[in-house]
Amino acid sequence: MLKNWLRTTTAAATLFAAPYMALAQDAPAQGGDIVVTYKDDITTLDPAIGYDWVNWSMIKSLYSRLMDYKPGTAELEPSLAESFDVSADGLTYTFKLRPGVKFSNGREVVAADVKYSIERAVNPKTQGPGAGFFGAIQGFDALTGGTSDVLSGIETPDASTVIFKLSRPDATFLHVLAINFASVVPKEAVEAADGDFGKKPVGSGTFVLKDWTIGQKLVFERNKDYYVKDVPHIDSFSVEVGQEPLVALLRLQKGEVDIAGDGIPPAKFLEVKNSPEGAEMIVDGEQLHTGYITLNTKVKPFDNVKVRQAINMAVNKERITRILNGRATAANQPLPPLMPGYDKAFTGYAYDVEKAKALLAEAGYPDGFETVLFSTNTDPQPRIAQAVQQDLAAIGVKAEVRALAQGNVIAAGGTEGEAPMIWSGGMAWIADFPDPSNFYGPILGCGGAVQGGWNWSWYCNEALDKRAVEADSISDPAKVTERQAAWSKIFTDVMADAPWVPVINERRVVAKSTRMGGEDNIYIDPTRVINYDAIFVKQ
Structure with a gap:
């Protein structure tokens, strides 16, 4: 049953995966610090609220979810979950958590964190845009209608088991558990942030936020305790904001920037494309x-x-x-x-x-x-x-x-x-x-x-x-x-x-420095925009 279910949910992915694929360039190397630029500042890093294409990639890397995607593809695989099972009628999903996964505050992730995080994303008090994704879970109407504070369809019989009971089959449910709104957060950190969790994020993802100077710069460092070996590859990435796209492109050409997040201004596209380094600098691909x-x-x-x-x-x-x-x-x-x-x-x-x-x-x-x-x-x-x-x-x-x-x-x-x-x-x-x-x-x-x-x-x-x-x-x-x-x-x-x-x-066009390695599809990732977990610096 499990294999059939995965085949169903990834059927759509196989129809468009090919355009994202490119020839491998270099083997991933460990280490390196990169600079990314955007014109606008980041509004929030709260996974229950953030929903724009700039913060989406960063949120993906700060937190973990039960399910995720293989890098550069839309092929689902267990992530925070070690394994899962789906009932024959498609109404019950049972997940077993990986043991020993820790939040960046040092506490181990348990099943109650999963339940809390999804209930928080659905709760109207959060004012997040992702509640509707979880509409198939039993108790959704009661929580969104204000008659309950919990989702009755999420059960945690022990610290490592999460059971979802649906009110109807949902062909997208495994995908839902891989989107940012399903990211797992610790309740105590959310409450300690007192409404400012988006600026003080705590997760169990590949990176941790080390510094944020509003209007200037964010610094993300590799989570050395991440539960997947040798992921991520880079040691850190800094996001400099307030950069006009033209200025960012000029800095990239001079070697001061590694990824110009806002892309190449149309007026400069042909010039860059026809330059000697153009083929190495431009990543151009289809997107949904x-x-x-x-x-x-x-x-x-x-x-x-x-x-x-x-x-x-x-x-x-x-x-x-x-x-x-x-x-x-x-x-x-x-x-x-x-x-x-x-x-x-x-x-x-x-x-x-x-x-x-x-x-x-x-x-x-x-x-x-x-x-x-x-x-x-x-x-x-x-x-x-x-x-x-x-x-x-x-x-x-x-x-x-x-x-x-x-x-x-x-x-x-x-x-x-x-x-x-x-x-x-x-x-x-x-x-x-x-x-x-x-x-x-x-x-x-x-x-x-x-x-x-x-x-x-x-x-x-x-x-x-x-x-x-x-x-x-x-x-x-x-x-x-x-x-x-x-x-x-x-x-x-x-x-x-x-x-x-x-x-x-x-089409999405990304400008990257010639020292950046990896396949094109991790710079135009179908589920992450930019996959900070998979990019690397050539050694």
Whole structure:
């Protein structure tokens, strides 16, 4: 039963693993300290709250989870768990913990820590965006509804055993236990931090946070007590923030920086690519990504579906791909092309200015309207937002572009009624795990339309939510195709309501120094963004 279950949950991973794979370069060496740069500061390192593509990799390395992925792939394997078993009906999961694993405060990790950590992630008081992932666990509704402080479906009969009882089968559950929200934390450290655990993290992962100077630098050191031998390879990595991408790239070329986290500014891409060291410096690969514009369905006039459909028709997506030097393709649905369930036959909303104007007139806005389009302030995102601004002006919509730091945009999106439109570039959705459900619940489902959530369109279609639960309850390995078809129809039906403008499916481009070793897929890791556990310095 266990082998069949693993084969089912990794079926999707095998469909897109190949694009991430590259020829091995050098054998991993132990030692070395590297420098990584980002423009924006890190908002939090709390695994129950952090949910942007910059802090995601760091959180992954600070904490452990019952399950994890083989480096550079989306293939599941036990991690903090030594072994596990799944009942024949798919409703009971039993995990045995590895013995002797310790938090960075010296205390051993026990089963009660797993229960506490997941209950904390689900508890509405935490105001974390990941609660909905755990919706299949018995007691979820009681905890989220405020009638209980615990999840009745998590049992800890002894210090090394965790049992999950589900209210329905969930084909994604092993993946859920590998995402950051399932990271295990010690209750005493959370309470001692007094609301500031995101700045004082304690975990059992590959690295520990040694220093954080707000607005300047974070220093992570190798956890010498990590439970996997010879992992990680580097001794430390420092994250310098406040670095403009162009400056970071110049420093990388001079050997002062090892990874330019914000990538290569489009204006410099061809220059770097054609340089003598370009082939060694650039890592360019596919990712499960969709960049989109959210249309806040709680804010007029975006509460009108015809207005949302008109906006979809007004955006010239091909022009945006040109801004990115062709490192993207135009999107027409929430799912990216590599994701199982992607509907190749679906065409979405064609670029049609005249039809967009007609729809606005039908909606009662023949002369357009004024609105605000939020964007991050790191190049090229403001330029893309300005391109959208020009497209909207062509149909009479006057959009003020408000370019802010990433954390401020995320906060605005998670506050009902604050952000009419958001261009998600720089924060756009990259799959947490290789399953179509991940492109629905957190960003389009009712569970994500909450304070602090990532459903920035505040779209809630209860009928589609019900169908989503039914799709995820199809856990029979023989019905994988049926499940994918169910998800495919959910996403095309979402587009009838047009809460988003799907804009691009972007390739990820990372700039790294020539001294950095390892396969390309650990710099564009499908579940980690950058895999700090696997990267190494050539010796």
